[in-house]
Amino acid sequence: MKRNIVIFLVLLLTITLMAFVGCKKEEQVVEGPREVTLRIWTKAGPTEEWRGKAAIEAAKELNKELESEGIVLTVEAVQETAGWGDFNKKFTMASEAGKGPDILCTGHENIAVYGSTGYIIPIADSVTEIKSMAPEFDDVIEGLWGMTSWKGQIWGIPQDTEARPMFYSKTKLKELGWSDEKIAALPDEIAKGNFTLDDMIATGKEAIAKGVIEPGYGYWSRPKSGGDFIQYYMAFGGQIYDAEQDKLVIVKDALLDWFKFQRRIVTEGVTPKNFLGTDWGIWHDTVSHNNALFFAGGVWHFAEWATQHVQDIGGMDYLFENFGYALQPSGVRGVAAQQMSHPLIYVVVSEKSSGSPNQDLAIRLLEKMTTKELNTKHAVESGHLGILKSQSDYAPYKADKLLSETLYMLDYAFFQPNHPAYPSYWSALWTNMEAVQNAALTPEEGVDAVIAVLEAEIGDSLIIK
């Protein structure tokens, strides 16, 4: 009996001591700085590393503030080079498993999808509120907040934006007999709607006829699927979205005119037969080496071409010497031109999806990332447009010829809608546009097919005009 009592007392003493040791340990953790790690995921090419590096740099600034709060912040930035589909799939699966990042850099059109599922959280309830949260947010170009809004709330902070110009070969136009003045005036003529898509085709045909360019090299669009093509639907008076009814829109006449245009570029010989699907490597090599007269791309392509395609023949100097850039021509004479911008945004991932309760810290980090210094580094290196008002007067930004000369294009920008059915909408347009361009369908059949597919897939979210 005595033996049992002794054993009991020894056990009790051991447990009590262990409990004290445990308490002491806990106290030590509270006394020291709390270590917090924020994870950020971005999709970035070789020239776009500042999408993630900005967070690492910003953490240094934020850590100065956090010192007094007893927090040491570390940032882990993961930069993916995968396509958008794979990148979004990775985020979706990780979020479902509660292992998503704290901050995600994504296209603004994903707000509706990720907001619906609770993967991301709203950052503010209005534009006024987000602007009042930090001077850095107040500096964001006003028009960009619209892209981060969904159901009246602000769900993201702009990361970058861009313009999708119609590039043209200045040297080829000169060979065609255009004067320097006429070439210099082209962007303005396009902006006003005096030089239309019809004129572009006619100029391309003339250049081919005179041997300035090879047949099929008058106009090269993007070679693969991408929202860029919707610029030509808009060029013929299209409408994508009705904000009041929160529905997607098809304007049949505009759709038909667009499809006719896509077919015409082939039948008129300015685009090669069966062009869509051309490998990106071939496309970049062809246009960057001055083989096409007109070609649709993005401002960021200049940085890519300068560093990866024409670096041995003059790089950026070669590009400026040979190429000009304008808005996407209108399809209707006298109607102002447009171009589509596709801003990327940073969104804050919910606690449930990230497995981390540091949403407030993530927002504070975003404040420090949204500075003219960091954003200009990204803009200049990657060829993307800035997102801050202060950048237009910031010397390093102004010194970049391409960025400063294309900044006006944001005034003519339209954006893809933040509507969950938009991916289905785009998919139907692309599939049938491709069929029309390749003569598998007539333009009229293409329009009918688009409407049939959309009515089957997203009929409740669609207005047909």
Added chain:
Amino acid sequence: MGLRSRHSSSVTTTSVQEPNNGNIFNIDTGKKTLGNKYDWLIFMGPAMILVAVFFIAPVIIVFIISFTNMSSLTGFSNWSWIAFENWIKIFTHPQSGQHVKVTIIYVFFTLIFFNVGLALLLAILTTHIPKAAGFAFRALWLVPRITPVVVYIMMWKYLMADSPYGIFNEIFFKPLGFETSEIIAAHPYIAIILVNGFIGASFGMIIFTSAIESISKDIMNSSLVDGANIFQRIKYIIIPQIKWPLMFVTTFQTLSLITSFEQIMILTDGSYGTEVWSLWAYHKGLNNYFGQFQWGFGMALAGILVIISIGFCIAYLKFFKFSDMIQEPKIETL
């Protein structure tokens, strides 16, 4: 079955001196033990577990999800049951017919011309030339299969690209004065059949080669003595002798082609009307440009493939009379 037959005979021959393997083969006592009744479980168990985990369970999950509206919009937690809505959508979708058409064309022609046809031709040719040459030739045909698929498709893309990048256009069409074009886009069905067929042919080639080489030399030689030419030899000797592997390859490759899409995905990603049914399911359910997924609808599309594949299995088993060919050896049934 063979084991059971052997054991049944041992019941009456207790004097047979065989080691007693415990409860399973209790020859000495002659009693029917538990092991006798369920011994097949021991042999089949591991395979059955694998089939259950990696085939039956996924199929059940596919069908369950197909009755939901699960998508990127609902996540994995906010979905709801929608009965047959996804299945009805398949039958009323305006693009379903196109996907069926391209799938039939792709499966039928790849199977006939390459996975069975070319495979048989290669096997016959390489078994009728000197052995070393035949081996080398067959090894060459394995190259497409062992080349990483992305590299393999990139090679095809540059072979068939428009001039001045495309090798076919530059070497053949342009010098001969033909109009050059992006060949994949101009002839998309031919492109996907060729690209898949060059990989697929090697599987049948290996099976057929070993089958032809296992035909008794006596029969082959006597056909020569009888004056049979090569075509008669193929028709009356080789084909009947390799009937079983021929049927196996046809069945296996049909099912394989119905569900395969990776080469097409990398080559065209479904452009130019080449989106076969399985690629359609993949795009809708698991991967697309904007990364928005309709898991419920995608699973219904995949469910159709499961039903069709099972249908093909049953049809092939009946039509080719597989059961006749897997009879017990006569020595066991005596």
